[in-house]
Amino acid sequence: MNDTPLNQDFDLYIWEGSSDLGSRVMRSLADFDINLIRADAEPELLPARDTGRTAIAIVSASVMTDPRFRGQDWLRAQAIPVIWVAAHDRAQDPRFFPPAYSNTLPLQFNAADLRALLFRLAGIAQATLRPAPARPLPLVTGSPIMQSVIDEARMYAACDNNVLIHGATGVGKERIARLLHDASHRAAGSFIAVNCGAIPDGLFEAHFFGHAKGAFTGAAGSHKGYFEQAHGGTLFLDEIGDLPLHQQVKLLRVLEQNTVTRLGATQEIIVDFRLVSATHVDLPAQVAAGRFREDLYYRLAVIELDIPDLDARGPAEKVLLFRTLVRHILESTDEPPVWLTERIANMAFPGNVRQLANLAERIALVRRLCGHWDDDRLERALRQAMQATAPSRTPLRLSQIPSTSMPGLSEADVIERERILQALAQNDWRRQATADTLGISRKSLWERMRRLMIEDKETEDRETVDSPAESE
Numbered sequence: 370m371n372d373t374p375l376n377q378d379f380d381l382y383i384w385e386g387s388s389d390l391g392s393r394v395m396r397s398l399a400d401f402d403i404n405l406i407r408a409d410a411e412p413e414l415l416p417a418r419d420t421g422r423t424a425i426a427i428v429s430a431s432v433m434t435d436p437r438f439r440g441q442d443w444l445r446a447q448a449i450p451v452i453w454v455a456a457h458d459r460a461q462d463p464r465f466f467p468p469a470y471s472n473t474l475p476l477q478f479n480a481a482d483l484r485a486l487l488f489r490l491a492g493i494a495q496a497t498l499r500p501a502p503a504r505p506l507p508l509v510t511g512s513p514i515m516q517s518v519i520d521e522a523r524m525y526a527a528c529d530n531n532v533l534i535h536g537a538t539g540v541g542k543e544r545i546a547r548l549l550h551d552a553s554h555r556a557a558g559s560f561i562a563v564n565c566g567a568i569p570d571g572l573f574e575a576h577f578f579g580h581a582k583g584a585f586t587g588a589a590g591s592h593k594g595y596f597e598q599a600h601g602g603t604l605f606l607d608e609i610g611d612l613p614l615h616q617q618v619k620l621l622r623v624l625e626q627n628t629v630t631r632l633g634a635t636q637e638i639i640v641d642f643r644l645v646s647a648t649h650v651d652l653p654a655q656v657a658a659g660r661f662r663e664d665l666y667y668r669l670a671v672i673e674l675d676i677p678d679l680d681a682r683g684p685a686e687k688v689l690l691f692r693t694l695v696r697h698i699l700e701s702t703d704e705p706p707v708w709l710t711e712r713i714a715n716m717a718f719p720g721n722v723r724q725l726a727n728l729a730e731r732i733a734l735v736r737r738l739c740g741h742w743d744d745d746r747l748e749r750a751l752r753q754a755m756q757a758t759a760p761s762r763t764p765l766r767l768s769q770i771p772s773t774s775m776p777g778l779s780e781a782d783v784i785e786r787e788r789i790l791q792a793l794a795q796n797d798w799r800r801q802a803t804a805d806t807l808g809i810s811r812k813s814l815w816e817r818m819r820r821l822m823i824e825d826k827e828t829e830d831r832e833t834v835d836s837p838a839e840s841e
């Protein structure tokens with residue numbers, strides 16, 4: 370029974386380790402024409418990948434935790450989407466959150482779940498196989514409320530003042546930031562987009578200010594930071610609300626002085642960029658709570674733009690966007706059936722335009738693979754998309770894990786926990802090395818891990834299991 374349009378030529382790489390994952394997967398996919406490649410080998414020994422074919426990988430979590438596993442670099446280099454098969458507690462493990470690995474299936478997966486996930490990933494993989502459309506999708510709107518935001522952005526593009534964009538996830542903040550750049554006199558300069566939530570603490574300066582040759586070990590050449598890269602263009606600081614206070618001070622100084630000094634250099638360099646920032650958090654509330662500098666807020670928010678949620682823009686906007694996106698993906702003027710657009714008009718999209726765009730991608734994939742608008746399959750794709758509905762399908766950053774999921778931990782604890790988890794992952798969960806990285810004793814690390822409810826993943830064969838009494 371082919372209940373999804375997956376019966377096509379398809380490469381499925383499996384790293385199963387010592388599990389029986391491969392045979393379970395094959396049983397679940399018995400009706401499909403899938404080319405299974407058992408990949409429990411050095412990546413160099415794998416057959417050369419045919420980049421013209423769709424590929425997906427399934428990896429057992431036990432393989433991932435094996436320090437000898439090198440397949441992840443290969444998978445990332447090949448841009449192959451990955452499904453982790455992990456026990457429930459493992460799936461919660463922060464090491465499984467990196468974006469490329471954000472698809473997990475429980476150890477006891479059922480065939481339908483596996484197929485649904487493969488279907489979704491196949492859509493993404495197919496989309497990446499397609500040559501990128503020559504023309505990027507224009508900024509589409511059919512609603513007066515969004516049209517006025519776009520008109521305002523066009524108007525403000527002409528001036529050089531800083532802009533702060535507010536809006537929920539996936540509403541199109543970055544699109545508006547690009548419009549501000551593209552319609553400005555800086556359009557010939559660079560548009561440098563930076564996600565402030567994704568910069569590791571210790572690397573803020575190297576990223577933003579750049580460095581001189583020999584500034585630190587490994588700095589073979591000199592490097593321009595984001596401020597310099599944006600010179601003559603626009604610097605877009607996404608998720609500005611995630612910038613810690615001590616980094617806010619550094620940003621403020623640059624905005625006041627319009628100069629930067631690369632790490633390890635003495636010469637001041639003049640920088641000239643327009644700053645556009647975006648946030649989904651209520652920055653004035655952050656200011657009131659002492660988490661965001663008031664002086665910086667006023668510098669950023671000379672002009673403010675509020676982007677409304679998709680649901681607030683009304684059904685006509687949803688239909689227009691959906692139809693435009695599907696036709697754009699299919700590169701045709703073929704119209705999706707009316708019953709489908711009617712359903713979409715009445716659906717809620719908490720994940721906003723991004724969520725609608727994902728749905729359009731699925732629907733276009735079904736259309737392409739079936740060769741016609743197959744009502745039953747469209748219906749199923751729609752239902753699956755609605756089941757998968759989440760406010761945001763963007764990968765969860767550790768700092769965004771609500772503290773309610775870790776009862777008893779304060780916000781500061783959650784941040785501390787994240788810092789320790791990152792150091793642990795970086796050091797392959799070896800405690801001594803992690804303690805050294807964090808500049809604390811091994812005993813202190815052990816105590817903090819216990820207090821912050823970090824489950825120990827250190828394997829006995831790597832290092833002997835210690836107790837607090839034993840160290841120091």
Ligand SMILES: Nc1ncnc2c1ncn2[C@@H]1O[C@H](COP(=O)(O)OP(=O)(O)OP(=O)(O)O)[C@@H](O)[C@H]1O
Nearest residue numbers: 507508509537538539540541542543544722723726
């Ligand atoms: N009006 C629009 N017309 C066409 N495409 C749009 C529109 N608004 C958003 N998109 C598309 O929706 C997706 C999400 O938009 P964008 O990345 O700008 O949102 P965002 O608010 O920055 O999201 P996040 O909060 O997750 O960073 C993108 O693929 C973008 O191209």
Ligand SMILES: [Mg+2]
Nearest residue numbers: 542543607647
């Ligand atoms: Mg964004």
